[in-house]
Amino acid sequence: MKGILLTGDKPVIPENTKMIPVYIMGKRYMVPETLTIQKAFEYAGYQWIRGCGCRGGICGACATVYRIMGDHKLYFGLACQTVVKEDMVLAQIPFYPYKRKYHDVENSEPTAETMIANYPEILKCVGCNTCTRACPMDIKVMDYINCAIRGDIERCAKLSLDCIMCGLCTSRCPAQITHYNVAMFARRLTGAKIYKRANHLKARVQEINSGKYDKFMKELTELSDEELKRRYVEEREWEPLNSRDIGWKPQDERFL
Numbered sequence: 001m002k003g004i005l006l007t008g009d010k011p012v013i014p015e016n017t018k019m020i021p022v023y024i025m026g027k028r029y030m031v032p033e034t035l036t037i038q039k040a041f042e043y044a045g046y047q048w049i050r051g052c053g054c055r056g057g058i059c060g061a062c063a064t065v066y067r068i069m070g071d072h073k074l075y076f077g078l079a080c081q082t083v084v085k086e087d088m089v090l091a092q093i094p095f096y097p098y099k100r101k102y103h104d105v106e107n108s109e110p111t112a113e114t115m116i117a118n119y120p121e122i123l124k125c126v127g128c129n130t131c132t133r134a135c136p137m138d139i140k141v142m143d144y145i146n147c148a149i150r151g152d153i154e155r156c157a158k159l160s161l162d163c164i165m166c167g168l169c170t171s172r173c174p175a176q177i178t179h180y181n182v183a184m185f186a187r188r189l190t191g192a193k194i195y196k197r198a199n200h201l202k203a204r205v206q207e208i209n210s211g212k213y214d215k216f217m218k219e220l221t222e223l224s225d226e227e228l229k230r231r232y233v234e235e236r237e238w239e240p241l242n243s244r245d246i247g248w249k250p251q252d253e254r255f256l
């Protein structure tokens, strides 16, 4: 990130960094212009006890809504990824009520009828596309809901693959759809009913059930935190990014 020395989660602000005003919970603070919203909150003295998870754009816990003073538009983003702007007026949405649904994947078919039976509200979509505009992951949310309505379950699953379940789409939908759960159901149906079962997965499950890894697991669970960290950081054999291309295998093949 421009202008910040990263030391774990604590930014060290270089001298002469420009300070800009932002509004947190209605109060004005001057913060370095290079910080993310999450770090600006901390700089202003707030401590994250809700609405913060991975700090890396993956968990969806830090859903944020903001306006810029004098601009009528509502903007959306992840607090851990979005850099502050001058006169930002910030509100966090650490949790948004959602429709919880038990998905009976084994006894369901990947069809429009299944999706509509589980989430009849998807038929109330008015095509406003607000969900797509709210999504910090640039997912075509309205499109995947339309795929669910049409019964194109695989495309619904593919379009929604990057969903981090932040709930911002759901906070805006006039049809009160819980999009991310519709998408999760589509992905589960796709994995269970559309894609072929992977043979290597079956073999690995059999190995696990046969107790092949029990001894290693027992050894790991009995280690102290320090020893676990040491092994993870110092001893672990890192898999290279191009492992498939070069046919890479670890030196220690006991866990293969």
Ligand code: SF4
Binding pocket: 060, 134, 135, 136, 137, 138, 139, 141, 162, 163, 164, 165, 166, 167, 168, 169, 170, 179, 180
């Ligand atoms: S689809 Fe909805 S829940 Fe998923 S990342 Fe986008 S806004 Fe968040």
Ligand code: SF4
Binding pocket: 124, 125, 126, 127, 128, 129, 130, 131, 132, 141, 142, 145, 172, 173, 174, 175, 176, 177
């Ligand atoms: S916000 Fe709701 S009603 Fe509007 S397009 Fe998205 S799913 Fe449809």
Ligand code: FES
Binding pocket: 051, 052, 053, 054, 055, 056, 057, 058, 059, 060, 061, 062, 078, 079, 080, 081
């Ligand atoms: S804290 Fe996990 S996505 Fe921002």
